[in-house]
Every structure is written in structure tokens, then in C-alpha cells.
Amino acid sequence: MLEISNVSKNFGGLMALDQVNLQLEQNKIYGLIGPNGAGKTTLFNLTTGLLPVSGGSIQFQGQELTSLHPHQIARLGIARTFQNIRLFASMTVLENVLVAQNIRTQSGITSLLPTNHREDSFRKEAESLLQQMGLWQKNKEKSSSLAYGEQRRLEIARALALEPTLLLLDEPAAGMNEAETEELLDRIQEIRNIGKTIFLIEHDMNVVMGICDYIFVLNFGKLIAQGTPADIQANEAVIEAYLGREED
Amino acid sequence: MNVYIEGVLALMGINILLALSVYAILTTDQLSLGNAGFMAIGAYTSAYLTVKFGVALLPALIIGALTASLIGLLIGIPALRLKGIYLVMATLGFGEMVRTFFLNFEPTGGASGFRGPMGSSLLLIYGWVIVFVAFFWLLARSRLGRSLDAVRDDPEVASTLGLDVVRLKVWAFWLGAFIAGIAGGLYAHHMFYIESSNFNFLLSTMIVLYVILGGMETFWGAMVGAIIFSILPEVLRFMKDWRLSFYGAVLVTVMIIRPAGIITREMVRDFREWLGRIFHRARTWDA
Numbered sequence: 158m159l160e161i162s163n164v165s166k167n168f169g170g171l172m173a174l175d176q177v178n179l180q181l182e183q184n185k186i187y188g189l190i191g192p193n194g195a196g197k198t199t200l201f202n203l204t205t206g207l208l209p210v211s212g213g214s215i216q217f218q219g220q221e222l223t224s225l226h227p228h229q230i231a232r233l234g235i236a237r238t239f240q241n242i243r244l245f246a247s248m249t250v251l252e253n254v255l256v257a258q259n260i261r262t263q264s265g266i267t268s269l270l271p272t273n274h275r276e277d278s279f280r281k282e283a284e285s286l287l288q289q290m291g292l293w294q295k296n297k298e299k300s301s302s303l304a305y306g307e308q309r310r311l312e313i314a315r316a317l318a319l320e321p322t323l324l325l326l327d328e329p330a331a332g333m334n335e336a337e338t339e340e341l342l343d344r345i346q347e348i349r350n351i352g353k354t355i356f357l358i359e360h361d362m363n364v365v366m367g368i369c370d371y372i373f374v375l376n377f378g379k380l381i382a383q384g385t386p387a388d389i390q391a392n393e394a395v396i397e398a399y400l401g402r403e404e405d
Numbered sequence: 406m407n408v409y410i411e412g413v414l415a416l417m418g419i420n421i422l423l424a425l426s427v428y429a430i431l432t433t434d435q436l437s438l439g440n441a442g443f444m445a446i447g448a449y450t451s452a453y454l455t456v457k458f459g460v461a462l463l464p465a466l467i468i469g470a471l472t473a474s475l476i477g478l479l480i481g482i483p484a485l486r487l488k489g490i491y492l493v494m495a496t497l498g499f500g501e502m503v504r505t506f507f508l509n510f511e512p513t514g515g516a517s518g519f520r521g522p523m524g525s526s527l528l529l530i531y532g533w534v535i536v537f538v539a540f541f542w543l544l545a546r547s548r549l550g551r552s553l554d555a556v557r558d559d560p561e562v563a564s565t566l567g568l569d570v571v572r573l574k575v576w577a578f579w580l581g582a583f584i585a586g587i588a589g590g591l592y593a594h595h596m597f598y599i600e601s602s603n604f605n606f607l608l609s610t611m612i613v614l615y616v617i618l619g620g621m622e623t624f625w626g627a628m629v630g631a632i633i634f635s636i637l638p639e640v641l642r643f644m645k646d647w648r649l650s651f652y653g654a655v656l657v658t659v660m661i662i663r664p665a666g667i668i669t670r671e672m673v674r675d676f677r678e679w680l681g682r683i684f685h686r687a688r689t690w691d692a
Contacts, residue, residue, distance in 0.1 A: 205565050206564075207561060207564075207565070226564065226569075227561070227564035227565050228564045228565075228566075228567050228568055228569050228570065230565075231564070231565050231566055231567035232567045236565070236566075237565055239562070243559055243561075243562045245554060245555050245558040245559060245562070246558055247554055247557070247558050247622070247670060248551070248554060248555075248558070252551055252554075255548070255551060256548075256551040256552060256554070256555050256566065256568075257566045258548075259548050259551065259552050259566070259567070259568065260566070260567035260568070262548070263548070264548035264549055264551075264552055265549060266549060268547040268548035268549045269540070269543040269544055269546075269547045269549065270543070315566070319566060319567060
């Protein structure tokens with residue numbers, strides 16, 4: 158469904174991504190790992206159109222994304238979360254989810270009048286998303302007043318409100334304790350079970366090895382390995398990238 | 406009603422509309438220092454229509470505002486590529502451009518001004534105030550309102566949720582220019598005489614100050630700011646030449662005590678909950 162071919166990105170003289178190739182298939186959980194500065198978030202930014210590619214092509218369900226604006230890409234069914242949580246600070250928890258439904262319903266000038274008969278069902282849907290993420294009882298609170306782990310879950314709920322087919326999660330478990338991480342893993346699996354594809358960046362190896370069907374490894378902008386969790390754990394190049402080479 | 410009070414109230418209504426015109430543009434995090442320019446276009450266009458062609462006041466006001474908002478679009482679409490201080494400078498330049506245009510444009514009187522528009526009334530002015538207050542009240546509750554908030558909070562994230570940020574910004578700019586155009590038309594037909602210097606840079610700045618003082622988060626803030634700044638000069642008449650200094654002192658004090666302005670979104674929310682509790686209590690007493 159997502160096909161990244163020969164994608165490169167350079168910032169001035171710095172090669173952040175160098176001829177990266179990878180393919181995602183429907184209904185699986187993919188992991189993207191690599192040391193800091195390997196280009197993982199850059200790859201997400203290119204896919205969602207926040208940054209232009211320097212070369213190569215990104216296709217989603219047969220459609221070329223590299224010439225589209227971020228809002229056009231989102232409308233094709235790609236949603237994401239951010240490494241440094243970016244909720245709408247002026248809005249309540251519920252409003253953060255409602256606003257993400259806007260492209261699926263009347264949200265122009267006609268939304269000023271109570272003429273949308275589907276509004277009730279959209280509100281119910283937002284409620285059940287927040288229930289799933291365990292945030293409903295806080296729906297009227299300001300999003301900035303939530304605890305860190307709750308903010309991460311709200312970002313996922315907001316992304317899901319778009320009804321995406323591909324969900325990009327940038328370090329969803331960062332800053333969570335063990336119990337919260339466990340809960341998050343269950344949630345991510347539930348999301349996959351309703352037919353979505355998940356592509357996640359994560360440093361916590363328990364998360365990555367625990368739920369990913371397939372893993373890609375980036376180092377210095379190059380894809381150095383890919384495979385199942387077992388393959389990756391045994392891969393020499395990956396171990397070297399993370400731990401360094403042993404001196405002979 | 407006493408003529409003096411009527412005059413103060415009329416200008417207060419026009420100031421409220423001007424503050425709302427700045428607020429409309431601010432809803433997408435854009436600051437315009439050129440709204441006196443949009444006001445001038447609305448004023449001259451509607452006045453020319455009523456005086457020279459005998460057009461009725463209401464359609465003349467609307468045509469004037471549409472002209473202002475069309476020109477708003479023409480400069481808005483390229484200008485919206487600019488961000489922050491650069492957009493502020495562009496709108497400032499636009500306002501001055503409009504002012505000097507009318508200073509030199511002979512058909513509308515040039516430097517000697519334009520005489521003759523009349524027929525505005527408190528009823529008409531506050532009718533428009535009610536229309537736009539109702540509009541912003543509904544907007545604050547609508548999905549469109551949420552989209553604008555999203556663009557204001559974080560345009561990049563808004564775009565990843567499928568929102569067309571450029572279109573929302575252009576729409577907000579169009580709306581602000583339209584409201585300023587209506588205010589200009591009302592002003593012309595209230596004063597009976599307009600000249601280009603009525604619509605100078607100082608006025609644009611004052612309108613922005615109304616909104617900053619009152620609070621930029623809700624349209625209530627813009628209204629309260631406009632009301633205070635319309636009454637303050639009258640109350641402070643006894644200070645004579647020191648008035649402007651006192652203005653400055655008020656502004657600095659408010660900004661220190663309430664950096665987000667007098668009315669904040671939280672305050673509106675608390676007030677609504679308080680009202681809700683009162684009503685709830687009243688209902689339980691009934692039962």
C-alpha cells in the first residue's frame with residue numbers, strides 16, 4: 158500500500174536519507190528503528206508532505222505523494238502523531254478529536270447552523286474513540302492539562318478520528334511507564350485488528366520486538382536491514398549500529 | 406436621546422465592528438495593520454453609490470463591503486505566503502496605499518474629502534453589530550470554528566489532519582475585510598463627510614489595540630476592548646492633553662496584569678458554567 162522508492166533527502170550538505178526503499182502491506186504493524194539522527198522522523202515528514210523530498214518517489218495505493226500538499230495526503234488516508242506531542246493547546250480533549258473529523262463531514266460555513274443530521278453520530282464516534290483510549294472522563298479538560306501518557310493517547314485518538322488506512326506513530330511509548338506501555342501495545346494491536354496499517358518509530362525494543370510484524374532499520378540515512386523481529390535481533394549490521402564494533 | 410451620547414454610542418458600535426474585523430483575521434493567527442484601508446474602501450464606495458447614484462443605504466453598504474473584501478482577497482492571496490512580521494508590514498503598506506489613493510483620487514473629492522453621505526442610525530449600526538456578534542457566536546460553536554482554532558494553534562498539525570490551511574486563512578482575511586468595509590460605510594453615513602486622513606495608520610493600530618487589550622482568544626474580548634476604548638476618551642476628558650499618556654499607562658498595566666487580555670477563553674467557559682449552575686438551581690427550585 159505504501160511504496161517508498163529511492164527516496165533521498167538532504168538538508169544543505171547533510172544527507173539525512175540516502176536512496177531509501179521500503180514497502181508496506183495492508184493490515185500489518187511495521188517498526189522503524191535506528192540510532193538518533195538516523196532519519197526516521199524525516200522519513201515520516203516526507204511521507205506526510207511536511208517536507209519535500211530531494212529525490213525518489215513515494216506512492217500510496219498507487220498515488221504519487223511527493224507532489225501533494227500535507228492536507229491532500231491526509232485526505233488520502235494517512236494520519237500521524239508527533240515525537241514531541243503537538244496537541245491543540247487551546248482546545249479541550251474532546252475538541253481535539255472532533256476537529257480531526259472535519260474533513261469527513263460538513264465543516265464549512267454551513268457548520269454554523271445545526272443542519273447536519275450526522276453530527277450526533279460523529280459525536281458518538283468521538284466519544285467511543287476517547288473511551289477506547291481511556292480519556293472520556295477527561296473530555297472537557299484542556300488538552301494541556303493531561304498527563305504525558307494521556308497526551309500521547311489523545312494524539313493517537315485524534316489521528317484515528319481521520320479514519321486513516323495508514324497510521325504513522327512517532328515514538329508512541331516515549332515517556333510512558335511499563336503499565337502504560339503495556340496498555341498502549343494492546344491498543345495498537347486493536348487498531349491493527351480493525352484493518353489499519355501501522356508504521357511506528359520506537360526506541361523501546363520491548364515495544365518493537367513485541368508487536369511489530371516486520372522491522373526496518375535506518376542508520377545514517379541508509380536502510381541497513383529489514384526483516385522479522387527475530388531476523389533483526391540476529392543481524393550483525395544492526396548490532397554494530399547500536400552497540401558499535403568490537404575491536405579485534 | 407442626547408446627541409452627545411448618541412454620537413458616542415454610534416462610534417462605539419463602529420469600533421466594535423472594526424475590532425471584530427481584526428479578530429476575524431486573527432482567528433487564523435494573522436495580524437493585519439491595514440484594516441483602516443478596508444474601512445476606507447467600504448466608506449468611499451458606499452458613499453459614492455448613495456450620493457452620486459442615489460442607491461439605498463443597505464445595498465450600498467453591502468456593495469462597499471464586498472468591494473473591500475474583494476480587494477482584500479486580491480492582496481490577501483499573495484500576502485498570505487508571508488508570515489508574522491512580514492504580513493504585518495505588507496498590510497501596513499496596503500493601508501497607507503489605500504489612504505494615499507483616496508487622497509489623490511479626484512472623483513471622490515481627493516484632498517478636499519467627500520461630502521454628503523447620510524442616513525446611518527444607531528438602529529442600523531447596532532443591527533450590524535448584532536448580525537456579526539451572532540455570526541461569531543455561532544462560529545465559536547461550529548466545526549469551522551474548530552478548524553480555525555487548529556490553524557491558529559498549529560498550522561502544520563492542522564494540515565496533517567486534512568485542513569486546507571491556506572484556504573482557511575484566505576477566508577478569514579476575506580471576512581475581516583468585509584466587516585471593516587461595513588464599518589467604513591456606516592462611518593461615512595454617520596459623519597456626513599469623509600477624507601482620506603480619517604483612515605490612517607493610527608486608526609489601524611488603535612483597532613488592533615482594542616483586540617489586544619480586550620483579549621485575542623474570543624470575540625467577546627474584541628468587543629470589550631472596543632467598548633472600553635470608546636468610553637475611555639469620554640471619561641478622561643478632564644485630563645485634556647494627558648489623555649494619550651494615560652491610555653498608554655492603561656494598556657501597559659493591563660498587559661502586565663493580564664497578558665492574554667481582559668477576556669480569556671477560560672473566563673468565558675467558567676462564566677458559561679456558572680450561568681449553567683444558576684439555571685440548574687432555578688429549575689430544581691421550580692420542581
